[in-house]
Amino acid sequence: MGTTNFTSPLEDEADLRRADSLAREIFTEVANKWAFLIIDLLGEERSLRFSELRGRIEGISHKMLTQNLRMLERNGLLDRTVHPTVPPRVDYELTEPGRALRQVVHGMCDWTHTYLEEIDAARREFGD
Amino acid sequence: MGTTNFTSPLEDEADLRRADSLAREIFTEVANKWAFLIIDLLGEERSLRFSELRGRIEGISHKMLTQNLRMLERNGLLDRTVHPTVPPRVDYELTEPGRALRQVVHGMCDWTHTYLEEIDAARREFGD
DNA sequence: GTGGAAGAACGCACTTTTTCGTAACCGGGG
DNA sequence: CCCCGGTTACGAAAAAGTGCGTTCTTCCAC
DSSP states (O other): OOOOOOOOHHHHHTOTTSTTOHHHHHHHHHOSHHHHHHHHHHHHSSOEEHHHHHHHSTTOOHHHHHHHHHHHHHTTSEEEEEEOOSSOEEEEEEOHHHHHHHHHHHHHHHHHHHHHHHHHHHHHHHOO | OOOOOOOOHHHHHTOTTSTTOHHHHHHHHHOSHHHHHHHHHHHHSSOEEHHHHHHHSTTOOHHHHHHHHHHHHHTTSEEEEEEOOSSOEEEEEEOHHHHHHHHHHHHHHHHHHHHHHHHHHHHHHHOO
């Protein structure tokens, strides 16, 4: 218990358990359903345009999509390429960190499919 | 585009892209920061009690903690053991599906730490 | 003795904060 | 006026924080 905390400034920046750490902030921002779905989708192809993403992720609003794309771009997880044509065309593709995250996300997708039935069963059982 | 969808009822239940699929619902419910942090923490030890979790995840309110624990329990990702002592003591531990998810979550934690600096750099660069 | 506080893990009601959807607007060439 | 991607404003809905109540023993002061 009493282990005095003499963590270096750098280390505690990276501690997910500290509420105000950078790590927590990033983790929190990225661990969101839409971001995950976008990243998963972008991983499948080299790049996708806005409307393609919108079309493939059922239920996402225009606003949520832009908002999440911006967030992911800001964090350097994807690149946004604007083709100065008219009508405009914007392509999105994962960067290296984005592709690395995509591995994780993909793991989560697999997990979902693997345990889907088990979870569904657990849910039904839970309503005692 | 025109690929007619003749997916079997079982398969489309498992499609993350369908807004109303079971898979999407589970994915959405679980892909949340608190759930991830709880699962990560629970993976490190055999079991933890409510107050231990509360103490180790800085910034979580007792409400959020209960709420997420209940959700995870409902989905069969953790077991809740009430010791009928007084004062009450409740232990939480991961089930098999929970431990499997923990792998994924752990990947995400690693990812965060690995790309922390790169992301931080990208953020600063973004404010042009 | 005995009154009372404390302790763990909540549930609940109330309030504040955020999130999200809707809808309207913008750009410029066809 | 439409195409596409994007921004903004507004308001409804949902999420989350706060604080109080509960439960039942054990422990301590008096």
